[in-house]
Amino acid sequence: LRISIVGAGYVGLTSAVCYADRGFNVYLLESDRAKAQQIKVEEPPFYEAGLREMLHEALASGKLEVSSDVKKAVLGSEITFIAVGTPSLSDGSIDLTHVGSAAKDIGKTLKIKGDYHLVVVRSTVTPGTTLNFVKPSLESSSGKRVGVEVGLAMQPEFLKEGSAIQDTFNPSRVVIGEYDSKSGDTLESFCRKLHGENVPPILRMNPTSAEVVKYASNAFLATKVSFINQIANICEKVEGVDVVKVADAMGLDDRIGRKFLNAGPGFGGSCFPKDLKALVAFSRELGYEPKLLEATLRINEEQANHVAELVREELGSVKEKKIAVLGLAFKPDTDDMRESQSIRIINRLMEEGAEVQAYDPAAMKNARELFGEKILYADSATNCLSGADCAVIVTEWDEFKKLNVEDFKRKMRTPIVVDTRRIYNPQEFRSLRYRAVGLKESAYTDEDERKVKERLRSLGYLG
């Protein structure tokens, strides 16, 4: 079985190297020539654990071919996955330009192809897009009928940055939104070959339901994060209450679960904010006001201001104060700063006259492109603390977890730590000024903490 993939973004490139690893011949199509060239010389355009090595293997084995020749790729494969970007428009809805041109280009080649070919939409698209937009584009450019000579399906992607390869090989479920049963059978057969012994649950439904599954999943997870952030803000007002303790206890109820109950500076990344906005815009267009989703977004925006507020409360005013920001990526193990709350927090602090000095183990290049000369850049976590009046932990990198009380005391002008990710033990940090999201004062004894963590680990909630 030969596969072609349109778009070498997160989903496209990761899928391509994983499929090649499992022995499929893969054509990866990328219209941005510079990006395609970069991939050809084994240079992934973004950081993802294990990706560079897998890209090297895939190219060396000859299983992966990177090109911009749609005709060759479609004629030389049986299934084409569309994995192009669907960026946000100013009203929150998504831009389907790339999906449209991919469908048109594929269709033009299908016109001259004799054999059956399956097209699978993997880009995140709002409900109805596959049936009302991709299908007519394919039919008009190919002159063929979907459901007869051409197959069509929508398979949402649930991979997380930082564990993209693992998620591709071991997804929690595969959702197949099929136009007709032949399309669904063809895609299911590919998925079974890909996963071998380890087939995840495969759920088949119509394409529009599959599109809803993707948005509903991300909206739910993002709402869980905003929910716990709201609880955290309440906890901060009550003496002796700690949101971590609350979340641990809530999470042991398996109807709730501990995952995505980590209070923090709010969610970022390329998916949650964009997908929520798109779902809100889609819902409004249908005449329904999605109040819970709107609140999820609003709470998230306010959470960044809340972090700046914690710094202000500690310092009185941040004007002309030097703030060390540890962590810029929207989460650890990625260099991605798209919609990262670090951006909002830094902008807020700078608006109020602070001088920001930042460090991130992976995102420095992206930060420089974004902030230019407006902030100072450190070359290590400890150097970032140098001379600072306050340190704010924004991303929970392992490297920051290793810093101890003495590191802060030795390096900073005034050792004040605002821990938005709850990476430090409040009891250990008592000897300096320690503020944390969701904590008025530490409510844990060490023995309590040990027991709860042990139980959570045995349930697989902690690493």
Ligand code: UDX
């Ligand atoms: C997410 C979905 O998890 C994935 O299934 C989908 O395909 C794409 O969007 P990703 O954007 O890679 O993946 O990041 P994720 O790990 O979900 O985290 C999103 C944001 O939520 C991060 O900023 C993270 O820090 C934040 N978060 C997550 C919290 O603040 N608390 C939590 O408990 C969990």
